[in-house]
Amino acid sequence: xxxxxRLLIAGLCLLLLASAWLWHLFATSPYFSAKHAPTVQxxxxxxTPEIKSGAPAENNTTTGVYEQPQHNAVEGGGSFVLLTAxxxxxxxxxxxxxxxxxxxASEGDxxxxxxxxxxxxxxxxxxxxxxxxxxxxxxxxxxxxxxxATARIEDRYAYCEGTHHQMNKxxxxxxxxxxxKGHVFAQHAISRLTVDRYMDSQGFTSLPRDDFIEKRDAxxxxxxxxxxxxxxxxxxxxxxxxxxLHHAQQTGSGGYVNAFALNQVILTLxxxxxxxxxxxxxxxxxQQTLSDAELTRGYAQAETWLHxxxxxxxxxxxxx
Numbered sequence: 001x002x003x004x005x006r007l008l009i010a011g012l013c014l015l016l017l018a019s020a021w022l023w024h025l026f027a028t029s030p031y032f033s034a035k036h037a038p039t040v041q042x043x044x045x046x047x048t049p050e051i052k053s054g055a056p057a058e059n060n061t062t063t064g065v066y067e068q069p070q071h072n073a074v075e076g077g078g079s080f081v082l083l084t085a086x087x088x089x090x091x092x093x094x095x096x097x098x099x100x101x102x103x104x105a106s107e108g109d110x111x112x113x114x115x116x117x118x119x120x121x122x123x124x125x126x127x128x129x130x131x132x133x134x135x136x137x138x139x140x141x142x143x144x145x146x147x148x149a150t151a152r153i154e155d156r157y158a159y160c161e162g163t164h165h166q167m168n169k170x171x172x173x174x175x176x177x178x179x180x181k182g183h184v185f186a187q188h189a190i191s192r193l194t195v196d197r198y199m200d201s202q203g204f205t206s207l208p209r210d211d212f213i214e215k216r217d218a219x220x221x222x223x224x225x226x227x228x229x230x231x232x233x234x235x236x237x238x239x240x241x242x243x244x245l246h247h248a249q250q251t252g253s254g255g256y257v258n259a260f261a262l263n264q265v266i267l268t269l270x271x272x273x274x275x276x277x278x279x280x281x282x283x284x285x286x287q288q289t290l291s292d293a294e295l296t297r298g299y300a301q302a303e304t305w306l307h308x309x310x311x312x313x314x315x316x317x318x319x320x
Contacts, residue, residue, distance in 0.1 A: 080234065085185050085318035086111065088118040095162020110178050114186045117174030118320070121189070123160035124168040124201060126153075133157050169201050179226050184233045185320050187226040191241055195219065224251065231262070232308040234315035236275075239266050247282075257294050260286045261301035268306060269315065 090097055101119075104112035127133040133153070140149040160168075172193075178186035195216055199205050204215045224245070230238035243262035246255040263283045270276050287295065309315075 080313055080315045083184060083233070083314050083316045083318075085320050086115070088115045088320075089122070089159075090119075093161060094119050094123065094159055098163065098167075105174060105177075110181045110183050113174045113178035113181070114183050114189075117171045117176075117178060117186065118189060120163070120168045120171035120174065122156070123163050124165070124171055126156040126160040126168075128160065128163065128165050128168070169203075172198065172202060176222075179229075182229065182233075184230050184235055184238075184316055185318070187230040188235070188237055188320050191223050191227050191230070191238065193223070230316070231265075231305060233312050234269070234309045236266065236270065236315070236317050237319045238316075256286060256290060257298045258301065260290060260295070260298035261305060264299065264302035265305045265309070268302070269309070 097119075098116075101112050101116040105116050127136045136153045136157075137150055140146060140153055143149045172190075175186045175189050179190050198219050199212070199216060202215075204212060207215065224242070227238045227242045227245075231242060239262050243259045243266070245251050246259035246262065249255040251258065260283065263279050263286065266279045267276060267283065270279075286298075290298065
């Protein structure tokens with residue numbers, strides 16, 4: 001081989017080595033890494049909710065004039081149906097609807113139970129006689145927003161006229177029956193009641209101490225049971241409320257682990273950035289507190305919740 005040929009081959013080898021070195025520098029630069037790094041996506045059930053209204057045939061025994069929610073209508077492809085809260089207030093006087101609602105509720109109409117319960121609860125705190133109205137207006141006269149307060153009292157009195165206090169205190173029984181039948185918004189309503197308000201409206205405040213404690217504890221346990229049922233139907237309000245109770249150590253042992261599990265469910269299912277960021281922050285704080293074994297239990301509980309929610313195929317973002 002001639003000397004010129006050997007020089008040509010050596011030159012080509014040097015050129016290839018220089019090209020390879022330059023490519024290595026470019027490929028490992030921060031710009032290239034950021035530009036071409038694979039996108040990491042959150043491991044979550046895709047949210048493709050379909051908003052619907054209406055009531056299931058098995059629970060709709062009467063064609064009421066009130067709006068009725070969609071329950072457990074699962075669309076194909078692993079998507080969720082978004083349950084929207086029914087509008088329980090009427091545009092006119094509630095008293096004119098009581099008879100029809102009571103009849104429908106007695107026949108097992110789950111939505112009539114809910115609407116009746118919500119309205120009776122609303123009217124329980126309204127003045128029911130002209131004397132009570134005058135007293136309420138007199139009290140409102142000392143408020144800073146006297147005009148707005150007076151209008152609210154008069155509007156509520158007009159809306160509830162025709163009902164009476166003894167009837168209205170039955171609101172809990174109707175809401176409890178609807179919640180027991182799986183009405184997620186009735187379950188919300190029960191879970192929002194304070195213990196004091198429940199005990200007062202049901203006439204339990206004067207019970208002997210042991211009986212009082214028994215009634216109170218039974219109510220708190222029922223609230224928690226309804227919250228858990230609502231979570232299984234994909235209720236974000238129930239998830240947040242129950243996680244808060246667990247985190248506040250108001251549900252017995254294992255509160256932080258249970259709160260962690262529900263936080264993880266929220267993070268997996270929500271497409272609300274603000275909600276995600278808030279619960280991601282709470283989750284990071286819990287991760288610093290819990291042991292590896294507790295974290296493992298928390299993740300396992302979250303998967304159990306997610307399985308239940310996906311089997312129902314529904315999500316709920318409305319409070320009521």
